[in-house]
Amino acid sequence: MLEIADKYGLTLREALVLQHVIRQYIATANPVGSRTVSKQLHLNLSPATIRNIMADLEDKGLLGHPHTSAGRVPTDKGYRCYVDTLMQGMRPKEEDVAFIETRLEDEQFTTIEDVIRKCTHILSAISHQLALVSVPLIGNGRLEHIELVPVSSSRVMVILSIMSGIIKSIVFEVDSEIPRHVLQELASALNERLGGLTLREIRETLPDRIRDTSIDAPSIVELIIKASDRLFSDELDEDRVYIDGVGEVTQHPEFSDPVRLRRIIELVENRNIIIHVLDSVGDSRDVTIRIGSEFEDSALQEYSMIAAPYAVGSAAGRISIIGPRRMDYDRLIPIVDYIATYLSNAH
């Protein structure tokens, strides 16, 4: 630990104290005083010595205190240091794995959306944080099969099967009834010409690929071309992201302040900020952690996020939890990772 921690220029003792203060604060939500640390950390150091160490840590920007004569509280930088170097255990706890498994066991999923919804719920329940899972963007998914089905005199349902089992269905309006055999003819033409392409490719080149068909109903072809941005869009579901756990996360003491409570409700109702921050997570295969001031958006300065990408075939989504910065990183990071892996393998 020493070697790593000294990236931040910390002595072993400083690192131990910082670690303990952060753990303590995460557990109790109260500023941590020198006396407590001195007693609980068995280094036989008096409170006074601890105070000196804590003062040093404060100089380095890792701890702060809300006011003179309160205990110490980690700063964003302190949490960052903790997450980068002082944390331990990158494996989910057995009991947590068991919890997840039992919740998933006797479920029958038929669509990927069901799985995602369930995972969002489990994630919020186990973490007591806000759980966010973005629906996978399917622009990179390859079209396996397309089907056109008349559902009423003026509407046609388009069903896209995408490789690795995702199904997207869209209803779209047509001017007049299209005979079934025309739809079938069109569908097989589309299958022939578009099968195996990614949706993005289809979107970009659709006109070139189908204008010259010999279908005797050019109007429907035009309609499809016109609607192609919607039909072959990246979005599987108009709800771009599933959210769960408002009730869970608001149990934390930081939300006994009604202003904060109000704020997080608005955050959730708005969705835009959340969708944006989920998108902003890079494509790295790893778990991404963002703490307070590390967010671009000022509305999120009081929160932390743990996010991980998952992939269903070549469609990629993100899963994350958001909650107070005082978050049990040790336990939650492996959990997010675990569920992301589950999602990637579930089909």
Place this chain on the structure above:
Amino acid sequence: MLEIADKYGLTLREALVLQHVIRQYIATANPVGSRTVSKQLHLNLSPATIRNIMADLEDKGLLGHPHTSAGRVPTDKGYRCYVDTLMQGMRPKEEDVAFIETRLEDEQFTTIEDVIRKCTHILSAISHQLALVSVPLIGNGRLEHIELVPVSSSRVMVILSIMSGIIKSIVFEVDSEIPRHVLQELASALNERLGGLTLREIRETLPDRIRDTSIDAPSIVELIIKASDRLFSDELDEDRVYIDGVGEVTQHPEFSDPVRLRRIIELVENRNIIIHVLDSVGDSRDVTIRIGSEFEDSALQEYSMIAAPYAVGSAAGRISIIGPRRMDYDRLIPIVDYIATYLSNAH
């Protein structure tokens, strides 16, 4: 007004005072004192007289005060009396109609779910209350057309067109790949035998109607029969109800108390209570109003609800708003009614 109000045994003057207290309390959220009423109600009565009247109203259970020496506050019975007899104007305000119209105008809806979702949102925005709209139960809807589409080697999508334009699609799992022509054969058999029946009829009599088909893949027939409860269920969408406006409703001063705020969040996350109360609204064509203690469920004792049924063809759903009992009934009842009517005509 007198004639009606005296169902409650009220004199004209009492009725006027009650009406004014309730309006005032709805507008300001503060207990209403005798002085205010005396000044604002131009009956040339002194505060002392008003006090006597209010004391009488209190004896009749229509008003109360939170503590000695606070102003008066309506009781549930007071609100009930107001709603039954003292309210006026059953027509939505022009500005509200305009608001709704502009929100709906340039929308392109292709499915009934879209319309419902949009209406839920508009309703919460215009009322500043929690808006709840239940997805229509389609058990009484008549099957117009059924379509079976293979979407992967082991899954089949069933698409039900229900008269009046509702479409329900369900994906279900099959053991092994079913050849397309078998599905088509089965679909036309189903269309022939089930077309025109209500989903409820189909659910109840499906085995009798299709067991004797000559389809050469009896396994799929069995599967359909086994899945029939799900395929032909009353539910259009697994989310039985759309909810919007948590942010809106929590702006009301009653939610500055964090306990109440917490409670309503839990109410929304739970959904069960809400679904149940929406179901409990009778089938009356009219707007139903429920106030505080009139709810069976104790979790709703602090709220009021305005609910109205709507119908899409023969599928019926309910639309409602829930918020503090201190609700602007005059304005909101016509609005709920208006949107219910819109929903019933929107297809």
Place this chain on the structure above:
DNA sequence: GGTAGCACTCGATGCACGGGAGTGCTAATT
């Protein structure tokens, strides 16, 4: 019946006070 007056109640507000937890500094100790 309506009104004026008055004592009373109760919540909200502001303030002083004291205890408790914790800090920072200095001087003494090892």
Place this chain on the structure above:
DNA sequence: AATTAGCACTCCCGTGCATCGAGTGCTACC
């Protein structure tokens, strides 16, 4: 030179207390 003990100081927070204002209920009077 590092550690520790001691001490003055700071700040939060709960409590008690006096005050104020809105509003009531009652009684006596018009």
